[in-house]
Amino acid sequence: MSILYWNAKGAACTKFRNTMQDLIRSHHMEILFVCEPRISGLKAVSMVKTLGFPCFEIVDPIGFSGGLWLMWDDSRVKVEIIGTHDQAISACISWPGQTPWIFTAVYAKPCGFKRDKLWEYLSFVEGCHNLPWLLAGDFNDMLNKSDKLGGAPIRRLRGFKPWFDQHAMCDLGFSGPKYTWTNKKVLERIDRAVCNTQWRSLFADAHVIHLPRTKSDHSPLKICFKSKFSSSPLNRPFRFEAMWLKHENFPEFIAQNWELSYGSALDKSCALVEPLKQWNLSVFGHLKQKKARILARLAGLQKALHQGPNTFLINLESILVADFNYILDQEAMFWRQKSRVKWLQEGDRNTKFFHLSTIIRRRRNKIDRLKNDAGLWVEESDGIKNLAMQYFSELFSPAPVATNSFTIPNMFPSIDPGALESLVADVDMEEVKVNLFSIGGLKAPGVDGFPACFYQKQWNTCANDILDLVHQSIQDCRIPGGLNSTMITL
Known part of the structure; x- marks a missing residue:
């Protein structure tokens, strides 16, 4: 159309x-x-x-x-x-x-x-x-x-x-x-x-x-009305859904699976991907379907109440309304994460606003076509994929290195010994926690697909593994040659 x-x-x-x-x-x-x-x-x-x-x-x-x-x-x-x-x-x-x-x-x-x-x-x-x-x-x-x-x-x-x-x-x-x-x-x-x-x-x-x-x-x-480019949902990378955090059984599920996994914090989070997908299907469920079922039950229940007061039905109605509002909170969290927008410090359940923000952001970021070196537009999905892969392969391929050597002049100021000691000091748990909790919970996820809010909510479960990962990263980034040539990347 x-x-x-x-x-x-x-x-x-x-x-x-x-x-x-x-x-x-x-x-x-x-x-x-x-x-x-x-x-x-x-x-x-x-x-x-x-x-x-x-x-x-x-x-x-x-x-x-x-x-x-x-x-x-x-x-x-x-x-x-x-x-x-x-x-x-x-x-x-x-x-x-x-x-x-x-x-x-x-x-x-x-x-x-x-x-x-x-x-x-x-x-x-x-x-x-x-x-x-x-x-x-x-x-x-x-x-x-x-x-x-x-x-x-x-x-x-x-x-x-x-x-x-x-x-x-x-x-x-x-x-x-x-x-x-x-x-x-x-x-x-x-x-x-x-x-x-x-x-x-x-x-x-x-x-x-x-x-x-x-x-x-x-x-x-x-x-x-439609884009020529269509992506396959089977090829989409895993992304953690922040709404899962609102489920009452989620902390217990994560604690059990975290302890059963081996390796670093990154290895354990990657090992959670498949169990989380199964848990989402079998336990968390589909929000729209759950809403539809609750609304259908409420409609029938409220129709029955027209026949006269019934204490059991009144109590059941209150439970169903609470469940419905609980699902609305989960849905609001879903669209808040997708929209990447902060609204009243994430305190407003304005699903319509976040939904529209998500649609506009996706439309703005979507690539419908790319121009190749010959100046021709490529619009088919396979052609766009191949063109992108070719571009970045060439971009990150090793380039010829000039053999001309030169000496860096001694223009760098000396560093105070006290400052050097702080640079190589051990990173403690409190420092890691402060830095982790300073990250926006719904900011872009890491390579494992988990945003910061997952680690913030599950801090008691994964704190030791995160600290071990930080220490290992420091060791991997340390350059031999003494105190003055130490580089730490966090």
Whole structure:
């Protein structure tokens, strides 16, 4: 599924038809939105029909400017027009197996006074539904001062920015050239796609590509709903889930398995991986399924209580509600870890916030394609993998070492003997504990997949092994040659 938008700056000429047909052949979109065609009536209908879309909605321009064309292929997507405006078309979009959502195609007037009417209309549309919502088009306004290069500096962002913030919208971002419009002197990003949090959650992989400008002074925008690159869950490295720490049987399980393992603290943590996976399946369970079961039991129980008071059922209801809140705490911890965001010092159970933060971070960090040495884009998963492996293999391959030797001049100051003694002093348990507990619990995990919060919570179990590992690391990093050449890496 994809949508293509373009501010064509006139659709009466042959150049528009040729450019548009080339875009359609190259990008295979289900929905096409064109604004500023500057033609109306039968002429507009005739031009739209030549583009090959069986269904369309047209809002004629006022005078010689503006106009909106929304076209779609009804064999692949269902589009129901729910409202039109001289600056927007709103439609309900769906296809088999997909939750319906709202799409609003936008062309904002260059005049600020007329553009204010658009924000009023969009607020009205938002108040008429509670569905996922995507908006795309030419907003003729910016969200950030960095969206403009050249010309008079932006003093204040009016209209679009306050509306965007007030309705908690998300910018879908982009790949490709940053600016979407130019008059050869000024560059601006005024064409974009934004959505509400529901739509961003529904289409987590959706992204926008700024295509090259050709006929118009605006770049076409392609909104892709899925990434071409798909990773296999079987190849994902192990990652410890902080929500496991909230299970009442977890400390006992870790203590038993830790004692049964051999080697260093790193060896023992790696040995926990497979038992933890089995424990997660057989004991901890699936959060969504557990929530569904509890809610189903609560619904039946509360229905039974309508027949009259029952002490047993009332007590059972309290237990189930407590269990439900317990699962919510675990779920909040899960999304807090995935989002990598601190919120009120990790004290707010705002699952929706952390969920959205996770989706946005994943979308920002996801690599959809890489360019090889020949300047060609590689988009297939195997090709991206091979290209990355080749790059880092060459990066870390031994390079020819120059044989020219030189003597380092004696420019280093002498070190006080007391300071030298502190550098080679033994590391004690308290020093290790202080440093471990100073690490953010949900920061990036180590090579074993365990974040700092695991070792912090299980300190009494693994303290001695961690201290032994630190001492061994010091011995491994010690350079022979006496006191002045000792190097300690922690």
